[in-house]
Each structure stands twice: as structure tokens, then as C-alpha cells.
Amino acid sequence: MGILRGTYLSYIKAEKICFTYNPGKPFINCLDIELKTGQFCSIMGPNGSGKTTIGKLLVGILKPSSGNIFIDGNDISKMSLGHIGSKVGYLFQNPAFQIFAATVFEELSFIMTLKDYDKDYIESEVDRVLALLHMEDKKFSSTFSLSYGQKQRLALAGILLNKPHYLILDEPTTGLDILRKQVLAAVLKELMNMGAGITVFTHDYEFIKNFGGRILKMDRGVIIEDRIE
Ligand SMILES: Nc1ncnc2c1ncn2[C@@H]1O[C@H](COP(=O)(O)OP(=O)(O)OP(=O)(O)O)[C@@H](O)[C@H]1O
Ligand SMILES: [Mg+2]
Structure with missing residues (x-):
């Protein structure tokens, strides 16, 4: 069984979304964006251009003041954060x-316990995601003792327990040295090969040029460029 539950062509679609942190001063004004599986997408832009804001809107952590966001055709305003x-x-x-x-x-089994799975299944799933992220040897380590890159892979392992089709990663290379970036790139390529759609919000062109694919550029809440490399 693969890590994901199949592949789809179109996945996340935002239509005419508006958002503001300060009433009277719209930050995102009528933005359209469509992210597809089977494609690596990088969203680039300077500090404060709105990368994190858009990422949080696309997964329902922030709510648009108007416009709609669909995941695989379903309106996320009608879905729980868990869903x-x-x-x-x-x-x-x-x-x-x-x-x-x-x-x-404990971190990973806690996520699974929330779903009421039995103990053996939980352990096999935890082992599966740890192997995928090359962290088998850290299974019983204290989370406090992990390096930044290991914490990041642990957070990613927790996400992968849900078997999502699509991954959005906000600045995943910050704080990683070249070797850790290579490990992360290899993991993301493996997930792509398993059918995941991946979008990375980043400043790090050196990192994303490994992947090819689509690059969107943002400035002050607006997409100013959309190209395939
Ligand atoms: N909670 C908040 N309250 C008010 N303004 C905010 C809040 N979060 C972000 N902003 C503002 O919204 C704009 C976009 O911020 P955002 O974090 O989305 O940018 P970013 O492109 O992710 O930046 P960075 O590259 O530094 O991560 C910035 O001007 C920021 O100051
Ligand atoms: Mg950000």
C-alpha cells in the first residue's frame, strides 16, 4: 500500500479570495490560485509578501473575508480542520x-491514538513514516534532543500519518545545512513519486531548482509571475 490514497489532477483551488489583517487595508485582494497534484510548485517572494498568509488560507487556518477555496472540489469552509x-x-x-x-x-502515536486505532497498527504506521523520513534510529529519542532538521522531519512524519494527497511546506529549508537540504529534497522527491502534490513556500531558489516544475512569484499579496521551469 502506498502512503497516499491515489492521485488527482486538480487539487487545491482558491477563487477570488480576499484577506486582511487590518480592517480597511486589504492585503490579499481577489487572488486566484490552483495547485495540482503531479506537479512540484514553488511559491517565492520576499519577506512579508504573503507566502505564509496564503499557505494558512489554503489549509483553513485563516479564513478569507470573501472568495472560496476548494480541496478536490470540496469547499473548505464546510470542512473541519481535521478533515x-x-x-x-x-x-x-x-x-x-x-x-x-x-x-x-509518543508524538507520532499520539496523533494516531486520536483516531482510535489499535496498538499494533499504530506502531506499524509510526515505523512506516519514520522509515520514509530516514528516522528509524530516533524512534525512542526525546523530541527535545532533536536537531532542527530532525524536528522538521518529525513534524513531516506526523503529517504523513494522515496520508494526505497534498503537502504544503512553509520555508522548509530555513535552518538546514546543505546535507539536511539534500535529505529533505530526497524525501520530497520520494513523496512526489508516490503521487503527492507538493507546494513549497520559500526564498531558497537553490533548493527548488532541483525539482523543476512550476514557480509562482509573489509580491505584496499579489502573484506577479507564474512559470514552468
Ligand atoms: N498576525 C498578523 N497580524 C497582522 N499582520 C500580519 C500578521 N501576520 C502577518 N502579517 C503581515 O502580513 C504580511 C504578510 O506576511 P506573511 O507572513 O504572509 O509573509 P511571508 O511572505 O510569509 O514572509 P516571510 O518570508 O517573512 O515568512 C506582512 O506584512 C506581515 O507583517
Ligand atoms: Mg512566511
Whole structure:
């Protein structure tokens, strides 16, 4: 069985979304964006251009003031965050925000316990995602002792337990050295080969040029370029 539940051509679609942090000063004004599976997409732009804001809108953490967002044809305003998370995994800009438990095994099994699975199944799923992220040897490590890159892969492991079709990663290479970036690139390529759609919000062109695919450029809440490399 693969990690994902199949592949779709079109996945996340935002139509005419508007959003503001300060009433009277729209930040995102009538933005359209469509992200498809089978394609690596990078969304680039300077600090404050709105990358994190758009990522959070696409997974329902922030709500648009108008416009609609669909995941595989379903309007996310009618879906719970848990339901959205089972379809689209979202890696926060700081992975430490996504880690709560004392050990790697507890962190991952806790996510599974929420779903009421039996103990053996939970352990086999935890082993599966740890193997996928090359972290088998960290299974019983304290989460506190993990390096930044390992915390990031643990957060990603937790996301992959949900078997999402689509992954959105916000600045996944910040704080990673060249070797850790190579590990992350290899993991993302493996997930792509399994059929996942991946969007990376980043400043790091050196990283994303490994993948080819689509590059969107943002500036002040607007998409100013959309090209395939
Ligand atoms: N919670 C908030 N309240 C008010 N303004 C915010 C909030 N979060 C972000 N902003 C503002 O919204 C704009 C877009 O921020 P956002 O974090 O989406 O940009 P970004 O492209 O992800 O930046 P970075 O590259 O630094 O991560 C910025 O001007 C930022 O100051
Ligand atoms: Mg950001």
C-alpha cells in the first residue's frame, strides 16, 4: 500500500479570495490560485509578501473575508480542520510549533491514538513514516534532543500519518545545512513519486531548482509571475 490514497489532477483551488489583517487595508485582494497534484510548485517572494498568509488560507487556518477555496472540489469552509488535514498536510514555518510530546514515538502515536486505532497498527504506521523520513534510529529519542532538521522531519512524519494527497511546506529549508537540504529534497522527491502534490513556500531558489516544475512569484499579496521551469 502506498502512503497516499491515489492521485488527482486538480487539487487545491482558491477563487477570488480576499484577506486582511487590518480592517480597511486589504492585503490579499481577489487572488486566484490552483495547485495540482503531479506537479512540484514553488511559491517565492520576499519577506512579508504573503507566502505564509496564503499557505494558512489554503489549509483553513485563516479564513478569507470573501472568495472560496476548494480541496478536490470540496469547499473548505464546510470542512473541519481535521478533515482538511487528512487531505492537505501543512508544515509550519517553525516545525517546533507542531511538536508536543516528550519522545518521537509518543508524538507520532499520539496523533494516531486520536483516531482510535489499535496498538499494533499504530506502531506499524509510526515505523512506516519514520522509515520514509530516514528516522528509524530516533524512534525512542526525546523530541527535545532533536536537531532542527530532525524536528522538521518529525513534524513531516506526523503529517504523513494522515496520508494526505497534498503537502504544503512553509520555508522548509530555513535552518538546514546543505546535507539536511539534500535529505529533505530526497524525501520530497520520494513523496512526489508516490503521487503527492507538493507546494513549497520559500526564498531558497537553490533548493527548488532541483525539482523543476512550476514557480509562482509573489509580491505584496499579489502573484506577479507564474512559470514552468
Ligand atoms: N498576525 C498578523 N497580524 C497582522 N499582520 C500580519 C500578521 N501576520 C502577518 N502579517 C503581515 O502580513 C504580511 C504578510 O506576511 P506573511 O507572513 O504572509 O509573509 P511571508 O511572505 O510569509 O514572509 P516571510 O518570508 O517573512 O515568512 C506582512 O506584512 C506581515 O507583517
Ligand atoms: Mg512566511
